[in-house]
Amino acid sequence: MHGLTASGYEELGRTVCSAIGEIVGAKLPKGRTPYHELVAWISGTQRPHAVEVFTTNYDLLFEEAFELAKAPYFDGFTGGHAPFFDPVTVAGDDLPARWSRLWKLHGSLGWRVENGVVVRSGGNECSELVYPDHLKYDLTQKQPYSALFERLKRFLLTPDTLLLTIGFSFRDAHINAVLDEALAMNANAALMAFQFQSLAAEEPACKLAYEHPNVSLYASDAAVIGGVAGRWRPGDPPKN
Numbered sequence: 001m002h003g004l005t006a007s008g009y010e011e012l013g014r015t016v017c018s019a020i021g022e023i024v025g026a027k028l029p030k031g032r033t034p035y036h037e038l039v040a041w042i043s044g045t046q047r048p049h050a051v052e053v054f055t056t057n058y059d060l061l062f063e064e065a066f067e068l069a070k071a072p073y074f075d076g077f078t079g080g081h082a083p084f085f086d087p088v089t090v091a092g093d094d095l096p097a098r099w100s101r102l103w104k105l106h107g108s109l110g111w112r113v114e115n116g117v118v119v120r121s122g123g124n125e126c127s128e129l130v131y132p133d134h135l136k137y138d139l140t141q142k143q144p145y146s147a148l149f150e151r152l153k154r155f156l157l158t159p160d161t162l163l164l165t166i167g168f169s170f171r172d173a174h175i176n177a178v179l180d181e182a183l184a185m186n187a188n189a190a191l192m193a194f195q196f197q198s199l200a201a202e203e204p205a206c207k208l209a210y211e212h213p214n215v216s217l218y219a220s221d222a223a224v225i226g227g228v229a230g231r232w233r234p235g236d237p238p239k240n
Contacts, residue, residue: 020058021109025124028064035065042100043071050093052101054152054163056172058109060124062102073100075108075120076144082119087147091154103148105175118144149178156182156189165193170204183212195219199229 004012028035039062042051053062066073076090077083089095090103104111110121155161156179170176170193183189191214195202199222209217209224217224222231 021124024057024059025109026059026061028061028068033065035061036068039065039069039071043069043098047097050095050097050099050101052103052151052155054103054105054148054155056106056168056175058104058107060109066100066102071100072098073102075102075104076148077120079119082114082121085118085120085144085147087143090144090147090151101151103151105145105148105152107145149174153178153182156191157186159186159188161186161189163189163191165191167196168193170202170208176204176208179208180211183208183214187214189214191215193217198222199224 055062063073063075074089074095076085076087078086078089095101108120109124111118112121112125113119152175156163168175179191183191191208191212193205193209193215195205195217197219199206199217199219202217202219205217205219206224206229209215210227210229213227215224216226222229224230
């Protein structure tokens with residue numbers, strides 16, 4: 001197709017991943033950032049259950065923030081020389097609650113394949129990413145992605161669990177499918193979505209919120225709560 005063979009498209013994929021890596025390879029800025037503040041909140045108190053961070057981003061900003069705060073976290077990899085992905089540990093809850101969980105749903109900088117196994121180098125090289133193409137859903141059905149998506153589903157099926165989303169467009173159909181199924185199965189789960197745009201521009205998020213009362217959607221001008229949309233308006237000032 002378009003003059004490319006299968007091997008040509010594999011090379012194109014590597015080129016796309018490399019270009020993405022150059023863009024998202026930025027370091028965490030010095031001084032206080034939302035990453036520093038989030039990690040400070042996560043590690044600031046003892047918790048009976050670990051905080052789990054699911055991200056579709058490829059960058060290493062979360063990792064930098066955790067390490068600067070000396071806050072332990074687990075990202076699915078184990079080992080010292082060339083850490084390998086361990087789906088058994090991802091599926092279990094063997095680690096202490098003080099270890100946060102960091103799940104990179106679309107891959108990460110520093111991931112590569114060695115002898116058929118995904119390992120983490122710790123560097124900024126970029127080869128194992130789920131980048132936007134027509135095979136994106138198929139790629140997420142393979143390891144390590146299948147284990148990470150199963151972890152997201154298991155998290156949402158936990159009684160009384162709460163998922164907060166920030167900066168997610170809800171335009172990834174494979175992620176929406178997991179959210180839709182799990183929220184329908186577990187009415188005691190709650191999703192609170194904080195969206196940047198106006199409510200009218202957040203059509204995929206609205207669809208999920210209208211279909212599931214346990215989804216609360218907060219946009220810049222309005223919200224959908226309990227399946228009902230309404231615009232923001234000033235309320236009565238507090239009495240005290």
